[in-house]
Amino acid sequence: MATPEEIESLLSRVATGDRGAFRQLYRHTSAKLFGIALRILSDRAEAEDALQDIFVKVWDNAGRYQANGLSPMTWLITLARNHAIDRLRRRRAGQGGLDEAAELADDRPGPEGQVMRTAQRDRLVACFEELEAARAEAVRRAYLQGETYADLAERFEVPLNTMRTWLRRSLLKLRECLSR
Template identity: 45%
Template sequence: MSRMSPGEGRAYLVDRLRAVADGDRAALRQIYERTAAKLFGVCLRILDSREEAEDVLQDVYLTVWNRADSFDPARASPITWLATIARNRAIDRRRQIGPRAFDRPVDEAVDIADASPDALALLHRSEDTRRLAECLGALDDRTRGAIVTAFYGGRTYEELAETAGVPLGTMKSLIRRGLMRLKECLSS
């Protein structure tokens, strides 16, 4: 498979997602071939279990098959959309299993070897997220840290609240207000 520039890779995935929305199974296979390693890494970091991450990855591509028509390239890059699905599915599975099923805290999952860039690194590289990085930089450290840890680190609101020593409602409000400021900044 030849190397594509970030812009070409994005255009390719946008095209393939449109084809999946039209029921093209080969396009789903092509998306899988290009993104499975990255999305598996997202799932593995959150779940810390290869078996669970593999199961969730299957759910991710089933969701892509069923929801490709909801992808809007004007709102997010394809890899961001896919990584968000993977992150959300992995967090849902982690909640379903319960915290006792994990031998180590999710913070230690950072040590799992993965030579490819993580979701946050991919976001910083893509042209459409330069503005997101700018807007994240405008947030106070506490809010920015909570949002980044929740959305790119796979931490639940409950875990963030416990780590910060604040009530769950306070953490949810902090993140909600931060997301509203981000939305405002991104739309200006």
């Protein structure tokens, strides 16, 4: 795996239309993004189509990633995740598209975003563990399975508004924990 600096440098070159850089970026990141698409879509053929679309978006939008030393992989992962979730939702039912909706934030997060990925993951896991198991599961399902409030309310057998209140409070707890 290339370093964040290398990925960032490739992204900035891709933004200028550098095809060689695009191919290198693909070589360095496609396996991770394909893994994510496969996990979300659970269908190899669709994950393949998704990966192709994801990299078309990378090509088209690389200029929107502003290089400033902060996790370019997050930018790519978020783009891949949103696209895969969008496909999954379209497959499930005529849900609203997430692709156009949850656009990637232009601003990068603060210095806390710079911590080592593994440390970040440990912290995330620890904070998820502070939530009630079912509520942590709900947040995970929203992120990795694209489940909506309606899906989650059905799964956890609670009214939709209750589900939303749960989840919103979980987000607040997560943020409090992650900010410690």
